[in-house]
Amino acid sequence: MTGARAVRGLWASSHPGPTLVVTVLAAALGVAAGLDAWRLTLLTGAVFAGQLSVGISNDAIDARRDRSVGRSDKPLARGEVSVRTAWVAAVGCLLLALALSAPLGAGLLGMHALALASAWSYNAGLKASAFSVAPFVLSFGLFPSFATLAAAEPQFALPWAWAAGGALGAAVHLTNVLPDLDDDARTGITGLPHRIGARPAAAVAAAAVLAGAVAVTAGPVGGDVHQVPVISWVFFVLVVVLVLVILTLVGAGRSGRELFRLVMLVTVVLAVQLVASGGSLVP
Numbered sequence: 001m002t003g004a005r006a007v008r009g010l011w012a013s014s015h016p017g018p019t020l021v022v023t024v025l026a027a028a029l030g031v032a033a034g035l036d037a038w039r040l041t042l043l044t045g046a047v048f049a050g051q052l053s054v055g056i057s058n059d060a061i062d063a064r065r066d067r068s069v070g071r072s073d074k075p076l077a078r079g080e081v082s083v084r085t086a087w088v089a090a091v092g093c094l095l096l097a098l099a100l101s102a103p104l105g106a107g108l109l110g111m112h113a114l115a116l117a118s119a120w121s122y123n124a125g126l127k128a129s130a131f132s133v134a135p136f137v138l139s140f141g142l143f144p145s146f147a148t149l150a151a152a153e154p155q156f157a158l159p160w161a162w163a164a165g166g167a168l169g170a171a172v173h174l175t176n177v178l179p180d181l182d183d184d185a186r187t188g189i190t191g192l193p194h195r196i197g198a199r200p201a202a203a204v205a206a207a208a209v210l211a212g213a214v215a216v217t218a219g220p221v222g223g224d225v226h227q228v229p230v231i232s233w234v235f236f237v238l239v240v241v242l243v244l245v246i247l248t249l250v251g252a253g254r255s256g257r258e259l260f261r262l263v264m265l266v267t268v269v270l271a272v273q274l275v276a277s278g279g280s281l282v283p
Contacts, residue, residue, distance in 0.1 A: 009081035010089050013074070014055035018172070021264045022143075023048040028271035029147035033281055036152070042100050043108075043150045050097035050116050057090035058123040065189075094120075108149040115139040115146075132191030133173050140169025148281050157281040160219025167212035168267050174205035175260040202250040202259055206243050209266050213239040216270045220279030235273035242266055 026047035030040040059066070059076050063086070066077035075081045094116060101112045115138070122135035144161035148154065177193050178201065193201035217236045221227040228236075246262050273279075 006081055006085060009075035010056060010086065013059040013076055013081060013086060014052045015058070016055075017261075018176075018264060019048070019051040019055055021268060022051050025143070025267055025271045026146060028268075028275055029144055029281065030150065032271075032275045032279065033147035033151055035147065035150055039104060039150050039152075042104055043146060046097050046100035046104075046112060047146065049093045049100060050112060050119075053090050053093035053097060053116065054119040054123065056086050056093065057120060060086040060090055061123050104150040105154050107154045108146060111142050111145055111149055115142045118142075127177075127191050128189045130192055130195060132177075132193070133170050136169035136173040137166040138169075140172065141166035143169075144281055155282045158219065158283065160215045161281050164212040164215035164219065164270065167208040167215065168263075168270070171205040171208040171212070171263045172260075172267070174201045174208070175263045178202065178259060199250055199253075202246065205259070205263060206246045206250070209239065209246070209263060210243050213243075213266070213270060216273055216279070220274070231276050232273055232279070235269055235276070239266055239269055242269070 023044060027040065027044045030043050035043065059074060060083050063074075063076040063083050066074045071077045076083060076086055097116065098109065098113060101109045118135040118139045122132065126132055126135055141162045143165045144157040148157045173191075174193050177191065178198055196204075213236055217228055217232050218225060220232075242262055242265065246259055249258055249262075274281075
């Protein structure tokens with residue numbers, strides 16, 4: 001196995017789409033929080049490394065299961081990367097994520113470590129339980145506070161930001177697993193979406209997306225809709241349109257990657273909305 005081939009395989013195993021979206025989201029929230037360049041760089045690097053560790057560890061844990069159901073899209077299942085190499089990379093990225101977080105303060109280090117522990121717990125077994133959504137709600141709920149805790153004067157993000165993050169985390173989970181429900185069921189993975197069914201899971205995800213949009217739009221102005229900037233209303237309408245598209249796809253019986261991509265798009269839209277409208281994550 002060549003080094004370049006291993007790197008390509010590890011990158012493909014990291015779930016690159018979500019990894020990049022979450023990293024961009026961290027950078028956008030850092031801009032919204034007014035972080036200095038060096039703080040923003042460290043935060044973005046820490047989140048990127050952490051997401052690599054989560055994605056690669058997920059595929060390392062699932063390698064045997066993925067091979068049993070013929071997942072040809074997985075480099076570990078195809079044998080392009082060894083499980084041992086994947087574990088070394090996952091742990092290395094985890095340690096790097098914590099090392100990059102440490103200079104930004106104990107608060108950020110602790111919250112990032114908790115979020116990563118939550119994500120790894122999903123990979124390690126919670127994905128097969130009725131509580132499969134819990135790590136996503138927790139990790140994404142903590143996420144807005146990464147930017148505010150990385151500031152020179154660290155603070156936790158306001159409650160509306162926690163609520164928005166948790167809602168989007170639930171939506172990400174409920175749509176991410178939809179394309180793999182049948183493969184999961186054959187190998188004993190029965191998380192919350194598997195238990196309630198594809199269409200109900202997608203419908204709940206759409207509702208969670210809308211709840212997140214309401215929080216990001218109304219939260220920064222204390223719920224006074226008369227103070228919501230015009231630009232925020234524009235973004236809110238865009239999210240509502242995306243929610244309607246999601247519901248249309250659900251009604252048509254679609255439950256594949258399209259829904260997940262739409263939810264990830266919504267997370268970026270809401271982050272851009274926060275930056276564009278000048279919304280504040282802290283009092």
